Amino acid sequence: MSAILELEDVARAFPVRDALGRAKGAVRAVDGVSLSVPEGAVLAIVGESGCGKSTLGRVMLRLIEADRGAIRFMGDDLRALKPDALRRRRRDMQLIFQDPFASLDPRMTVEEAVAEPLRLHGIVPRAQERERVAELMARVGLRPEQARRWPHEFSGGQRQRIAIARALASQPRLIVGDEPVSALDVSVQAQVINLLQDLIREFRLTFVLISHDLGVVRHIADRVAVMYLGRIVEEGPTAQVFHAPRHPYTRALLAAVPGQGVKAVPLEGDVPSPIDPPSGCRFRTRCPFAEAICTEQAPPLEGGSHAAACHLQHRLPPAVPPAEHDAGGERLRRLQAFFTDRKTNNTGATT
C-alpha cells in the first residue's frame, strides 16, 4: 500500500506571550512528527488531551501552517502550494470536527451546507445539485425532506451526520476526523461509528481518526500512532500495538482503560509543560523504567512497521497481553450489534 499522506519531521509551535506581549517561550504542540498514512487505511492518532493530536490533524491538512518539515499529499508538496492550488486540493482532503454544534454555519440550511463543497469544486452542474444533496443526505441516514431545515433543529448525532455528508460531498480521498464521536451520546456514538466504517469501506476512504477513546480506536483503526507531548512515541498495526505495546507510555495508556488487562505501573504526576519539555526522552519524568540515557538522548522512532521511540524497547519486561474482550470495546460492540439489527427492519436513522 502506498502512502497517500506523508509527514516528515513536521513541527509547529505556538508562541506564548506575557501580559506585555513579549515572547515568553513557545508551546511545542507538534515537535518533529514523521508519519505515513497508507492509502485506504484507517490510522488512529491517540494520546492524552494536550498532546498535540488535534494540532497535528490540522497541520496535515494545512489548516494550521507548519513551522518546518515536509507534508506530501497525493504527490504534492502541500506546504509549497500557492493559496489557489491549495484550495483546489482541499477537494481531496476533508475534516470532520468534534463538536457538531459548532462546525455548521448556523445560518445555512442543510442543503446549503452540503451543497457548498459541490459548488466550490464544481462537482456537479447546478441543475443536479439538489439531487446530489438528497443522495448524500440519504447516504448518511438523514431524510432528504429535511434539506431545508437549519442546524439548530437537529440533534447532535444528526448534525454530525450533516457534517459527514458535507465532508463526503467533494468526493475526498482523505478525511481527518478530529474526535468525531466524542461529543455524542454513547448510543449515538455507535451509530455514527458504524456509519463512518461503512463509508470508509464503500468510498475506499483513507481516514485519520484523532481520538482518545481506545475502545473506538481498537474497533475501527488499521494502524495506531500514539502521541505524547508533541511526538509520536509508538506507531504500528492496531492489533500489535494493543497486544504487545513497546513503549512504556502506550502500556500506561492501555492500562488506564478498565478491563484491558494490560498491567502497568499507573502513571504518576502531570504531563510536563509543552513550553519546557524534559530533555532527552519526554516521557522519562513519568516513566518507571527510565535510565541515565533517557535524560541524555531523545530516542528515535525505530522498529520498522511497528516502531517505538524508546531506548529500552528491547529490554522492557513483557507486557501482559490484554484480555480478549475488553470492557470498553465490548460495550461498543453490543451497542453496534443492537443498532445494526434494528437497521434491517427500519432503514431510516432515528438519531
Add this chain to the structure above:
Amino acid sequence: MSGDASARRIGATAAPVAVERGESPGRRALRRFFRHRLAVFGLVVVVGFILVALLAPWIAPYDPIETSWARIRKPPSAEHWFGTDENGRDVLSRLIWGARASLMAGVVSVLGAVAIGVPIGLLAGLSGGWVDATLSRIADAMLSVPFLILAIALAAFLGPALENAMLAIAITASPVFVRLARGMALEAKSTDWVEAARALGNPPWRTALVHVLPNIVPPLLVQGTLAIAEAIIAEASLSFLGLGQQPPAPSWGSMLNSAQRFLDQAPWLAVAPGIAIFVVVLAFNLVGDGLRDALDPRAQRR
C-alpha cells in the same frame, strides 16, 4: 469515484417527497421579538414616525414655513393644536415636517456609519496583524473624542447644512461599527464553522461574505437601531447649535433653539419638539433592546 454508483442507487429510492421547511434563525428571532410587548410598542411608534415623515406634505395642516404677523406665539387652540411660533408658523406642521430631518439624520447617517464602519471592521478583524493594529488605533483615537464634540467640529468644518450634519454624524458614529464588526469577526474567526469553511476550500473573501457577515448581522442590527436614536439626538443638537437644518426649514433641534428665548412666555414651543425627540428616541431604544433580546445567542436554543 467508486461510490458514485451506489450513492445514486440509494438516492433513487429516496426521491424527494414534500420538503419540510425549517424555521430560519431570522424568523425565529422575529417570533421572539413579537413576544416582547415594549419592543412592539416601540416598533409601532417608530413606524408611525416614519409614516409621518414620509407623508408630511399630505398630513401637515399648514405650510411649515409660511409666516403670519396675525398669529405670533398663540397658545394651543382648535386651529393650531400645538400653537404657533415667534413667526406665526404652525408648530404641528413644523413638527411633522421636522420629522423628515430627524428621520433622514437618523437613518441615513447610521446607514452611512454602517457602510463606512463594517467593511473596515471586517477587514481589520479578519486580516489581523498590522492592518488590524492601524485601523483599530484610528478607530480608538476617534472614539476617545466625545461623540458630540467630534460631530460639532466636523459639521462646523463642513459648513452648516443638513447634509453636512448627516455626513458628520455618519463619520463620527462609524468607529463604533468598526469596533463591533472587528470584535464579531475575531470571534467568528475562531469558530469551528469558519475553520470548516476554510477546510472546504472557501477563498477568504467568500468566507467573509458568506459565513462571517450574515452571522454578525444581529449585533449590528441592535447597535444600528440604538445608533439611530443617538443620531437623532445628535442632529437635534447640531440643529440647535445652528449647524444642521437651516432656517426656515424645520427641524426639531432648531425649533428647540428658537423656543429657548420664549420659554417663559411660550413654553409650548419647547414642549412639542422636546416630547417628539424624547418619544422617538425612546421608541428606537425599545426596539433596539427588543432586538437584542430576540437575537441573544445565549437564548438560541429556545
